[in-house]
Amino acid sequence: MYKKFWLAVLIIMHSFAACAQIKQTNMNNRFDIETYNKNKQAGEYTFEHDGVKVRQTDFDGGYAETTSKPGTYIDHYREYYKNGVLKEEGDLFNKGTFRLGTWHFYNEQGGAQKSVNYDEPYTFTLDKVMEFLKRNNLSLADRWTSINRKSDTIGDRWIITHEDGHVGGADIQLKHVNLDAVTGKVITIKTSTHHDN
Numbered sequence: 001m002y003k004k005f006w007l008a009v010l011i012i013m014h015s016f017a018a019c020a021q022i023k024q025t026n027m028n029n030r031f032d033i034e035t036y037n038k039n040k041q042a043g044e045y046t047f048e049h050d051g052v053k054v055r056q057t058d059f060d061g062g063y064a065e066t067t068s069k070p071g072t073y074i075d076h077y078r079e080y081y082k083n084g085v086l087k088e089e090g091d092l093f094n095k096g097t098f099r100l101g102t103w104h105f106y107n108e109q110g111g112a113q114k115s116v117n118y119d120e121p122y123t124f125t126l127d128k129v130m131e132f133l134k135r136n137n138l139s140l141a142d143r144w145t146s147i148n149r150k151s152d153t154i155g156d157r158w159i160i161t162h163e164d165g166h167v168g169g170a171d172i173q174l175k176h177v178n179l180d181a182v183t184g185k186v187i188t189i190k191t192s193t194h195h196d197n
Contacts, residue, residue, distance in 0.1 A: 029089075029110070031056075031063045031080040062087065073140055074100060085110045090118075093126070095140045096148040100126065121156040122149065124184035129158050132184065138162050144174060144194075149181070156181035170196045 036056050039045045045056045053068045063080040078089040090103030099118040107113050119125070129147055138145055144163040149156070157178045164175035171193050178187040 029078070029086040031065065031078075031084040031086075033063070033084050036063065066092070068094070081108050083108065093147065096146045098147075098149040121151065122158070122181045124158070124179065124181055128184055129160070129179065132179065133160065144172070154178075154187070157187060158184075164191060167193050172196050 036045050036058070039047075040056070040058070043058055047054050049067075051070070053070070055066045055068070057064050062082045063084070065078045065080070067076045073093060073095045075092045075094045076089070077092045079087045081087050085108055086106050087108075088103060088105045091100040092098070093100050101119055102115050102117045104115050105113045126147070133139065133145070133147075138160070140147070142163065144161065146161045148159045148161070150159055151157075157180060160177040160179065161174055162177075164173045167173050174192050174194050176188075176190045176192065178189070179185065180187055
């Protein structure tokens with residue numbers, strides 16, 4: 001009888017050890033395709049969950065879900081394969097068009113592929129850019145104010161766009177301030193005209 005007991009204990013311990021060696025997956029992070037299809041209208045399903053606005057959409061390659069907390073400029077974005085398995089996730093800055101922080105990417109079976117830290121070259125952080133806005137009496141609440149990031153031959157930089165007056169009629173002047181991603185120093189200031197419909 002003791003032999004059966006110890007054999008059972010040994011089998012259970014071996015099972016736990018084998019499970020610990022299996023690469024972790026995100027299989028519990030599946031898109032609820034059935035609920036989405038029941039509730040979508042014109043390729044979109046929007047609802048609120050625990051005070052957070054959730055927007056789900058579909059596209060040729062799969063599904064996307066964006067969650068927005070009221071009073072913030074950061075959305076959490078998840079993209080799913082056609083089979084409902086999570087493909088990628090991370091934060092988006094919604095008063096601009098850039099990925100924020102570390103993003104995680106998965107294969108079609110849900111296994112982790114890679115993680116990318118999109119903040120890495122930007123040692124002059126988003127918080128410091130927000131301080132720059134405040135010092136210059138700019139607010140993200142204003143319609144034309146936005147923050148973006150760019151990496152090209154000029155280098156890594158922040159781009160702050162804001163309204164800088166009316167040119168005439170429905171035309172407004174926008175100012176684009178480029179800040180160095182490391183030092184936060186102003187690199188260039190450019191203006192453009194936008195026709196406000």
